[in-house]
Amino acid sequence: MIESAVLPQATTEEWKLPSRGVVGMVCLIAAESAIFIIFVVAYVYYIGKSISGPQPRDVLELPIVSSICLLSSSVTVHFAVSALHHGKRSLTSLWLALTVLLGSIFLAGTAQEWYQLIYHRGLTIQTNLFGTTFYSLVGLHASHVIVGLLMLSLSLIFSLTGQLTTKHTERLEVLSLYWHFVDAVWVIVFTVVYVFGR
Amino acid sequence: MATQTPIVPAKGDAALSHRLFFDTVQDWLTTVDHKKIGIMYIVYALIFLVIAGFEALLMRIQLAIPNNTFVSPQAFNRLFTMHGTTMVFFVGMPILFGFGNYLVPLMIGARDMAFPRLNSFSFWISAFGGILLYFSYLGGDGLYGAGSAPDVGWFAYAPLTARVFSPGHSTDYWTLALLLSGVGSIGTALNFVATIICMRCPGMRLNRMPLLPWLYLVTSTMVFVAVSPLTAAQIMLMLDRYVGSHFFDTQAGGSAVLWMHFFWIFGHPEVYILVLPAFAFANEIIPVFSRKAIFGYPAMVAASVGIGFISLSVWAHHMFTVGLGPYGNTFFVFATMIISVPTGIKIFNWLATLWGGKIQFTVPMMFAVAFLFQFLIAGLTGIMLSVAPFDWQLGNSYFVVAHFHYVLVGAILIMIFAAFYYWYPKATGRMMNVAMGKWHFWLFFIGFHLTFDFMHIPGIYGMPRRIYTYEADRGWALLNMIVSSGAFFQAVASAIFVYNLVWSYFKGPAAGADPWDAWTLEWSTTSPPPAYNFAITPTVESRRPLWDLKHPEDPDSKYEL
Numbered sequence A: 001m002i003e004s005a006v007l008p009q010a011t012t013e014e015w016k017l018p019s020r021g022v023v024g025m026v027c028l029i030a031a032e033s034a035i036f037i038i039f040v041v042a043y044v045y046y047i048g049k050s051i052s053g054p055q056p057r058d059v060l061e062l063p064i065v066s067s068i069c070l071l072s073s074s075v076t077v078h079f080a081v082s083a084l085h086h087g088k089r090s091l092t093s094l095w096l097a098l099t100v101l102l103g104s105i106f107l108a109g110t111a112q113e114w115y116q117l118i119y120h121r122g123l124t125i126q127t128n129l130f131g132t133t134f135y136s137l138v139g140l141h142a143s144h145v146i147v148g149l150l151m152l153s154l155s156l157i158f159s160l161t162g163q164l165t166t167k168h169t170e171r172l173e174v175l176s177l178y179w180h181f182v183d184a185v186w187v188i189v190f191t192v193v194y195v196f197g198r
Numbered sequence B: 001m002a003t004q005t006p007i008v009p010a011k012g013d014a015a016l017s018h019r020l021f022f023d024t025v026q027d028w029l030t031t032v033d034h035k036k037i038g039i040m041y042i043v044y045a046l047i048f049l050v051i052a053g054f055e056a057l058l059m060r061i062q063l064a065i066p067n068n069t070f071v072s073p074q075a076f077n078r079l080f081t082m083h084g085t086t087m088v089f090f091v092g093m094p095i096l097f098g099f100g101n102y103l104v105p106l107m108i109g110a111r112d113m114a115f116p117r118l119n120s121f122s123f124w125i126s127a128f129g130g131i132l133l134y135f136s137y138l139g140g141d142g143l144y145g146a147g148s149a150p151d152v153g154w155f156a157y158a159p160l161t162a163r164v165f166s167p168g169h170s171t172d173y174w175t176l177a178l179l180l181s182g183v184g185s186i187g188t189a190l191n192f193v194a195t196i197i198c199m200r201c202p203g204m205r206l207n208r209m210p211l212l213p214w215l216y217l218v219t220s221t222m223v224f225v226a227v228s229p230l231t232a233a234q235i236m237l238m239l240d241r242y243v244g245s246h247f248f249d250t251q252a253g254g255s256a257v258l259w260m261h262f263f264w265i266f267g268h269p270e271v272y273i274l275v276l277p278a279f280a281f282a283n284e285i286i287p288v289f290s291r292k293a294i295f296g297y298p299a300m301v302a303a304s305v306g307i308g309f310i311s312l313s314v315w316a317h318h319m320f321t322v323g324l325g326p327y328g329n330t331f332f333v334f335a336t337m338i339i340s341v342p343t344g345i346k347i348f349n350w351l352a353t354l355w356g357g358k359i360q361f362t363v364p365m366m367f368a369v370a371f372l373f374q375f376l377i378a379g380l381t382g383i384m385l386s387v388a389p390f391d392w393q394l395g396n397s398y399f400v401v402a403h404f405h406y407v408l409v410g411a412i413l414i415m416i417f418a419a420f421y422y423w424y425p426k427a428t429g430r431m432m433n434v435a436m437g438k439w440h441f442w443l444f445f446i447g448f449h450l451t452f453d454f455m456h457i458p459g460i461y462g463m464p465r466r467i468y469t470y471e472a473d474r475g476w477a478l479l480n481m482i483v484s485s486g487a488f489f490q491a492v493a494s495a496i497f498v499y500n501l502v503w504s505y506f507k508g509p510a511a512g513a514d515p516w517d518a519w520t521l522e523w524s525t526t527s528p529p530p531a532y533n534f535a536i537t538p539t540v541e542s543r544r545p546l547w548d549l550k551h552p553e554d555p556d557s558k559y560e561l
Helices: A021-047 A064-085 A089-120 A129-160 A166-196 B012-029 B032-064 B073-107 B115-139 B168-199 B210-242 B254-289 B297-313 B325-336 B340-354 B364-384 B388-394 B396-428 B436-459 B477-507 B544-550
Strands: A006-009 B001-002
Touching: A006 B544, A021 A129, A021 A166, A021 B115, A021 B168, A021 B210, A021 B254, A064 A089, A064 A129, A064 A166, A064 B254, A089 A129, A129 A166, A129 B210, B012 B032, B032 B073, B032 B477, B073 B115, B073 B168, B073 B210, B073 B254, B073 B396, B115 B168, B115 B544, B168 B210, B168 B340, B210 B254, B210 B297, B254 B297, B254 B340, B254 B364, B297 B325, B297 B340, B325 B340, B325 B364, B325 B388, B340 B364, B364 B396, B364 B436, B396 B436, B396 B477
Parallel strands: none
Antiparallel strands: A006 B001
16 A cells, blocks of 8 residues: 555557647537537428418528538638648738638528528418427537637738738637538538529 | 656645635636536536435435325325426436536547637526426416416327416426527537537547547537437427417417427437437446446447437337327338347447456446346337337326336436446546445435336336326336335445535545556546646557557557548
8 A cells, every 4th residue: 555645657669649729629529519410300300390370481582602611611710721831921811811701602692591581481480390390400500610610800900910920820720620510510401402402 | 759747736825715606606617617517507407406306315205105195196296397407407407418518528539628608608597497497386377376386297198288278487487498408408418519529639530539429520520410309399388388379289270299299309319319328428437447448449339420410310209109100100110120130239349348358347337237138128118118009008108208218217327327437537536435335326226126117017017107196006116116216226326426526526535547457548648637638639640549658569559540
């Protein structure tokens, strides 16, 4: 039995562990995915079960342009990370600005779509099961886009004021992981809501 | 080679002593130290354990004799709702997160958790959730009229939660409390995974990691896929109640059964989220007091991971009585039965660890041995209930209540008690009183078996759950009296335990760094550990680094692959 505190010291070997930022973000993405899966399940389960109209095929149009914008913003954020990695700071700002712009276009597209649906097509979250599941699923995704845009804008501000340096590459990479996740979710939402659900 | 941990002398400036109280309070409120957060989790959970235990006592007084009017039917509904919700979300989860917070960084040789500030955030948001739940007693009906707590059951089945059937705000307090607790749980689970993967000390490869961090890794991963669906379902319920959507509104074509699926997709893995840390305590305590290394370490890890996966596909065994159709029933019957295979592997491995060991019947070991037998019985009634036709007969009866309390009290709570007696010396530097510990064990053991053994029988006789009273001619009266009297044994035992916790803090004998002659890293630092845990980052070469240190002529690393 040891009375005083003694620490074991064995021979050292090469010791490298994964980055905690990346692991933490992967965990967050796993948890968020589970939330989205439940909303997608609810959407799929209620397809065609609305008692009254309007039905999806009556009112939904494919958001092609805004989808292209959102998906290409994944590419631009990747370029921003790699530009930061190589220390090209003005290029980082440019790519970040483009990412924020593309994300904002997507968000504006959603806003436009919702405006049309609410004021001209008479579909609200209270109208029927389609409205309930549509606004909650698309809204949940849009709220994630907003969070991502806020963080990307913050990075852009830091980048423009010169506070974002090469040593922050990993942090920007963690943020870009989140942004890729938001884009990947949109692929699923798009497929479920606008392709199969229509 | 070994290094001494230097002890930094405590600050003893007399001029500052009058500000000591406020400094201490501020220190605890703003701390990001995993040990302090762990202790706060545990103390917070103990407070709620006393509250929810008191609610259970009130229910047992009400049910002790037929046609009793001790509490009103409305109050009874609130009692079982609050008891269940509190015990699962504000006792079970925080106490296990508390032990994990305290032990995981120490056992893997880390300075702190991976994200200390997230850790603090997760604790406080969970704590706020618990306070919000109990505030419903004051604010449940809003500003008009007397308050009331939620009364929809801990699973809050639709359409009972609809605005029409639950007016006022009581159900909203329930929803918000669970939403906040869910956010806290996900934050802490994320922290555990990042800590265990990224913060291990040099040499501690995954196959050398003690089993406790391993099981916390599995539990935390399950939190992501189990608690998140509950969060999603709570968002839907909030939308239904406040915005007027129709997720669970049957009049607009919505489905009440969908809520049941969403709830139990959370609810059943939750049982394993709670029981895996109890297994983790057994994995540390049983080998130390058998004076043997754990039997079948790789099988234990594989069984834990297996339980994690299978537990995600058994949820609908809570819904056999709903009518799932023959294919659904068959799938969930077999999935539920299969999960007893990895669980059985664990029990055999613990028995094999005991076999041929020099068993020391210390207080934690007594609890651990009781755990083995009680968990076995809980598992056996679980297999009975997994058979759908048997479940149709006994679903929603006191047999079910007895079964899951056998798991939650007989296995989980008993192992939590064991963990208290085992790690208390580490956290406080003092041993817990053995005589009081034995009184606690025997009184609780007798009370537990009086209550929960006999509770199975009225269930078989057809006594349903959640009834506030019953007629005298049903033949349940004597059995219910025995069940209720057992509850008082448990209450007295718990009071002795709480007294022991406080008494030993001031009067207990000094523990030293390693009172149990144990083998994992937390025993290599002082008791209580300094804020920085280890003066020098330890390095390990085997699963039992302190064994290697004490027996340099015969280290474990010679035998492990």
